[in-house]
Amino acid sequence: MRNASAMLFVLALAALVCAPAPGQSAKYFESFEDGVPDYFTATRPGSLSTGTWHCKHGEASLRWDWRKGEELTIRQRIGDVTRTGGFLNRASFSVWLYVEQPVADALLFEFREGDKVTGSFRFPLQFTGWRQGRLFYDGFPQGQPTSAVDNIRIIAPSGVARGRVFFDFIKYNTLTYFIAGPIIPEEIARRRRPIPDEQRFPRPEQVTEAELAGISQLKGAPAEAKGLDDARVSDLIGKLEALGIVRDRYGVRGPGLDSRSYFVAAPGQYGGKDVRYWPDELGPDAPEIHGPAEVVALANQIGNAYLASDDVQQRTLLADAFLLVADYLDDQGETLDMPAVVRMAEVLEDSGRLEPHLDGALRRWGGDDFFVEGDSPVRSNMDFYSYFVDRLLTLSLVHTDPRELVRWLNAWKAMLERSILQPQGALKIDGSSYHHGGHYHSYAHGAFPNFVKVFRRVADTPWRLSPEAHARLSRAMLAQRIYCNKYDRPLSLCGRSPFVRDIGGILPYGVQALDDLARFGTPDGTQAVDPEVAAVYLRLAPEAVSDEPYFSLGMKPEADPYGTFVMPYAGLLCHRRDNWLVSVKGQSRYVWGSERQARRNCYGLFLGLGHLEVLAG
Secondary structure, rough: OHHHHHHHHHHHHHHHHHHHOOOOOOEEEEOOOOOOOOOEOOOHHHHEEEEEEOOOOOOEEEEEEEEEEOOEEEEEEOOOOEEEEOOOOOEEEEEEEEEOOOOOOOOEEEEEEEOOEEEEEOOOOOOEEEEEEEEEEHOEEEEEEOOOOOOOOEOOOOOOOOOEEEEEEEEEEEEEEOOOOOOOOOHHHOOOOOOOOOOOOOOOOOHHHHHHHHHHHHOOOOOOOOOOOOOHHHHHHHHHOOOOOOEEEEEEEOOOEEEOEEEEEEHHHHHOOOOOOOOOOOOHOOOEEEEHHHHHHHHHHHHHHHHHOOHHHHHHHHHHHHHHHHHHHHHHOOOOOHHHHHHOOOHHHHHOHHHHHHHHHHOOOOOOHHHOOOOOOOOOOOOOOOHHHHHHHHHHOOOHHHHHHHHHHHHHHHHHHHHHHOOOEEEEEOEEEEOOOEEHHHHHHHHHHHHHHHHHHHOOOOOOOOOOHHHHHHHHHHHHHOOOOEEEHHHHHOOOOOHHHHHOOOOOOHHHHHHHHHHHOOOOOOOOHHHHHHHHHHHHHHHHOOOOOOHHHHHOOOOOEEEEEEEEEHHHEEEEOOEEEEEEEEOOOOOOOOEOOOOOOOOOOOOOOEEEEEOOO
16 A cells, blocks of 8 residues: 555655646747647647758648647746847747648637736638738737736637647747737738729720820730750759759748848947847848748749740749649748749739739739728838839739729729829829828939839820829929029938938939920820920030930020928928028928838937028028
């Protein structure tokens, strides 16, 4: 009896020692390379395993074969949920999930102190491949987890009999930059496709000859297939094999990819002089997941080779290789870039794979905030006009059905005109050019040349932009003659870079943009050369008076501006006389005064407090 009691005591002690602690000390991440951690417990112990079928980090992930309503508990503390670090980073939770077949339900993640739920979120499973959830602890959809959380309970769907999900690269407490997050799974699941509203922009029943001609002009002539050596095909296939991308009975597999940078280091952190993006708060010592750049570059090489080949067998082999890369990227939650989508749109569309990659390219270039529904405001800022709208036009041309192309082009024209003319648009009626919520010539100066090219690109098609949109752009570009003393600009209008070289005025490419705008004609289309814009251009480039068409039209430089001019949206007053400028910059409840960032313009905080400058010469 005494021996039996001793044996029971030993067994009880062993169970106490081996059992998971109520909450393990905070661990940074899980990668499951060493099997199932002992602090992961499921309703059915046999439902948890690790394997190499699908991986995001390393070579293993956690597999959970769940049944209706079952639970998976992670007895792990999450650490200090209020911590911050780097440049504007906050504490967050991150998890990657892989689903082989879509499930019309969701996992429920509960963050608990003992049995008390302090915060939760749902992770819908209506997708395939890898998807991430990354939530700031101070912004959970339900409740708010505390630093006392000692376990996370994951509850399987209650409306589906059984299923399978894979977990990888769980980070219990990781710092995330405020722009890089949150990634809230339910919001992602509800997100509409970034495509034109089908009710407002339906397919036309017929396509006119003018529309067909316009489409042909915008697309340009297709590249001629000049032939390709077999050695080049073999080289590309070899590169694909070297990356470890395969298609087998488990699906498409390869090394984990993640294109995003989640952490911004403060100046001086990790040796940087200014702020710097990193994939993770550990900077150069972070657990590594490769970015997709090498894979995307290979996809473009394969696409170029496909278009160059005039051999059926080569093209079949290259198309299969390209689609393998496309499927692999999609499986990893990534997409092809815009050039690959545009080049290989027909191959993607014919194989039923265009949608995810087109959506990815559209989102990358602002499609979510451009092809909006109803009366929602449309994205409008200088970078958008400089870099995004032209690419959105190109992406509107990828479909093969002319009726679908007309639908997209009609939407592109209407949305861009709304972006320009809406009250909250960046091109204000007083000539101010908004970026970061204020008049910002440093950004506008780069946008003007590119935006004029967009206007010219569609000028001879049915999608020419309206006279009102043209006039609004002209007003913004002409306003430069008021607040710039010929080429020079007041420091108060330089934003966060008042002393940065090649930012403080109208540079040669900005002068050239006025030339391009003048040659585009008047907004009402009555004159082939806009005389007012031409006169402004010739004042900045007087040597061009002998160039055509200015010489034949007898156009001359305008005189220096004279008078007092007010731009309310800029909080700016300019007095002009002869070759000098006096500017007074103010700020208000609606107009900000100055901008700084980390080590940029750290002490220029008063440029909007009645800052007066005199520029002469």
